[in-house]
Amino acid sequence: MPITFTVVGTRDPRVEELLRATDPSASTTWIADLDTLLQAETSRLDILFIDVRRDHRLPAALAALKRKFPSIHVILIASTLDGSFMLEAMRAGVNECVAEPLQQADLNTAVNRVLGQRAKAAAGAVFAFVGAKGGVGTTTMAVNVATSLAALSPGRALVIDLHLAYGDAAVYLGAAARFSIVDAIENLHRVDAEFFSSLLVRTSSGVDLLTSAERLPTKPIDSKRAASVVEFAATQYPYTVVDVSRSDPTALDALDHASTIVVVANQELATVTNAGRMATGLRSRYRKAKVMTVINRTDRRSEIESHDVERAVGASISFQMPSDYRRALHAMHKGRPLTLDNHNELSASFQALAEELAGVKRERVAERPAGLMGRLAGRRS
Ligand SMILES: Nc1ncnc2c1ncn2[C@@H]1O[C@H](COP(=O)(O)OP(=O)(O)OP(=O)(O)O)[C@@H](O)[C@H]1O
Numbered sequence: 001m002p003i004t005f006t007v008v009g010t011r012d013p014r015v016e017e018l019l020r021a022t023d024p025s026a027s028t029t030w031i032a033d034l035d036t037l038l039q040a041e042t043s044r045l046d047i048l049f050i051d052v053r054r055d056h057r058l059p060a061a062l063a064a065l066k067r068k069f070p071s072i073h074v075i076l077i078a079s080t081l082d083g084s085f086m087l088e089a090m091r092a093g094v095n096e097c098v099a100e101p102l103q104q105a106d107l108n109t110a111v112n113r114v115l116g117q118r119a120k121a122a123a124g125a126v127f128a129f130v131g132a133k134g135g136v137g138t139t140t141m142a143v144n145v146a147t148s149l150a151a152l153s154p155g156r157a158l159v160i161d162l163h164l165a166y167g168d169a170a171v172y173l174g175a176a177a178r179f180s181i182v183d184a185i186e187n188l189h190r191v192d193a194e195f196f197s198s199l200l201v202r203t204s205s206g207v208d209l210l211t212s213a214e215r216l217p218t219k220p221i222d223s224k225r226a227a228s229v230v231e232f233a234a235t236q237y238p239y240t241v242v243d244v245s246r247s248d249p250t251a252l253d254a255l256d257h258a259s260t261i262v263v264v265a266n267q268e269l270a271t272v273t274n275a276g277r278m279a280t281g282l283r284s285r286y287r288k289a290k291v292m293t294v295i296n297r298t299d300r301r302s303e304i305e306s307h308d309v310e311r312a313v314g315a316s317i318s319f320q321m322p323s324d325y326r327r328a329l330h331a332m333h334k335g336r337p338l339t340l341d342n343h344n345e346l347s348a349s350f351q352a353l354a355e356e357l358a359g360v361k362r363e364r365v366a367e368r369p370a371g372l373m374g375r376l377a378g379r380r381s
């Protein structure tokens with residue numbers, strides 16, 4: 001649904017022009033004062049702009065309006081921003097302020113922040129996968145975990161390919177998309193449930209996908225905007241899986257909303273060294289997230305053993321995915337995640353990781369029949 005702007009104050013063509021540029025699809029209503037809003041039974045306003053440039057005074061009805069409709073977001077348009085007035089405004093429930101000279105960028109930032117606060121309302125879990133080195137199997141793991149999560153909660157798992165360009169998730173999911181993460185980032189100001197959904201592809205594995213773009217963005221991308229896309233996704237899906245580009249600072253900087261960050265490693269010295277550095281860096285950068293390391297393509301005969309990796313990353317390795325190149329490659333060629341076909345060790349490993357991430361009770365795992373599945377693939381006892 002397009003957002004609605006309501007402006008209190010006289011109709012200023014400059015404000016009108018800025019609002020139209022902020023979101024061409026938004027509907028804008030102009031009102032003389034807040035009393036009519038206060039009389040309403042329900043509020044369908046998204047953002048209320050209060051223009052106080054003439055008298056530099058907050059409308060008396062603002063506090064009452066915020067009490068009656070706490071979900072209304074208020075942006076103040078002032079001639080200057082002085083500390084005591086801003087404090088008074090915040091106490092009365094103003095969320096953001098913009099001041100003269102009115103700039104498009106300031107208005108966009110204020111609107112994006114407000115929309116971001118709205119998005120925080122109900123957030124699902126976000127699982128971000130980052131490879132300690134290229135080619136370790138990060139995308140394979142991300143799409144298979146997402147497919148298992150979609151099986152736990154049908155239609156409710158999303159993969160975001162956070163490679164701004166040339167990501168592979170669409171190949172692994174057998175999908176072709178018209179829109180990409182860059183469209184979401186560039187149109188952040190108009191991202192609502194309907195618009196966001198129109199950017200996604202529904203894949204045959206039950207996972208929805210926001211793909212990477214087919215070409216590099218023409219201008220630099222702000223990681224905060226990428227983070228806001230992830231944040232919005234989490235309001236729409238109980239499970240969002242992010243395939244993160246390890247070499248793009250925009251992607252690595254956009255994990256503010258991750259609940260868990262999975263560093264994917266293997267048993268090669270260069271990868272293990274990087275995994276240690278990355279796990280340490282990610283832990284200090286994202287204190288709210290759980291950072292875990294998973295070994296993919298486990299080689300039981302490697303001279304680097306799991307306890308060596310544990311020492312490097314400073315934490316235990318709870319999952320080691322077996323190596324099954326033929327099956328992994330076949331699944332990629334078919335565009336059909338291998339967890340859709342059970343009864344193999346690798347598939348069971350990905351499912352076990354998905355269950356762990358989703359907090360599905362261990363007993364379910366323990367109840368699995370003995371045999372191949374019962375060995376529970378990579379899960380260590
Ligand atoms: N557990 C596994 N056993 C064997 N082969 C695997 C396994 N996981 C992934 N592969 C294979 O490894 C290759 C690289 O996988 P993938 O594209 O997922 O890696 P990546 O870390 O995402 O790479 P990139 O750094 O290019 O994004 C693919 O051919 C994939 O089929």
Ligand SMILES: [Mg+2]
Pocket residue numbers: 138139140168
């Ligand atoms: Mg990849």
